[in-house]
Amino acid sequence: MDERTGVESDQGDRETGTAERRRAFVALGSNLGDRAANLAAARVALSGLPGTTLLAASRVYETAPQDVVDQPAFLNQVLCLETSLAPRELLRAGQAIEQARHRGRGFRFGPRTLDVDILLFQGVESSDPELTLPHPRMFQRAFVLVPLAEIWGWAVGMPDVDVEGLAASLARDQAVRVYGGAKA
Ligand code: ADP
Numbered sequence: 001m002d003e004r005t006g007v008e009s010d011q012g013d014r015e016t017g018t019a020e021r022r023r024a025f026v027a028l029g030s031n032l033g034d035r036a037a038n039l040a041a042a043r044v045a046l047s048g049l050p051g052t053t054l055l056a057a058s059r060v061y062e063t064a065p066q067d068v069v070d071q072p073a074f075l076n077q078v079l080c081l082e083t084s085l086a087p088r089e090l091l092r093a094g095q096a097i098e099q100a101r102h103r104g105r106g107f108r109f110g111p112r113t114l115d116v117d118i119l120l121f122q123g124v125e126s127s128d129p130e131l132t133l134p135h136p137r138m139f140q141r142a143f144v145l146v147p148l149a150e151i152w153g154w155a156v157g158m159p160d161v162d163v164e165g166l167a168a169s170l171a172r173d174q175a176v177r178v179y180g181g182a183k184a
């Protein structure tokens with residue numbers, strides 16, 4: 001019985017009932033080479049991972065670089081995946097996809113052909129530096145929150161955060177704009 005709705009559930013334990021396939025929001029970024037092609041390749045590769053389905057993709061946004069400003073503008077996009085992979089398996093898969101796009105060994109916050117970050121993973125919080133969840137800088141970045149807000153309707157088992165409100169307030173100070181009307 002769900003205490004709030006009074007609805008009987010045949011699922012028993014809600015946590016274990018959803019453990020098979022969980023949702024994850026993943027952020028893509030690129031500011032070198034054919035940026036749109038890099039994002040497209042990442043979408044295809046992530047969709048093709050074992051036990052993984054691409055549920056939703058935000059529009060692609062173009063963002064001026066922030067931490068290191070003397071570099072080309074980024075394209076950014078957020079995806080919602082459903083996956084039976086463990087968080088760490090998804091992290092490793094994302095890193096392999098980055099490598100496959102010849103991501104250089106540049107400096108932190110510097111140019112990259114492809115960056116794949118896990119923003120949120122259903123039911124998981126972690127302070128491990130190798131995989132921090134929620135992603136430690138996501139709530140300060142309009143280029144993450146604006147696209148995330150577009151597909152936040154797909155959120156299940158995510159932190160109770162006002163993503164739309166935060167995105168709107170960050171977008172007042174940080175310029176993010178839809179890139180060429182490009183859709184996934
Ligand atoms: P950044 O994305 O912060 O600009 P990198 O892509 O080079 O920088 O990532 C640096 C490290 O961040 C990686 O070695 C990875 O293990 C770690 N990391 C910690 N939390 C996450 C996360 N949620 N998603 C992706 N990488 C993460």
Ligand code: MG
Nearest residue numbers: 115116117118
């Ligand atoms: Mg990264």
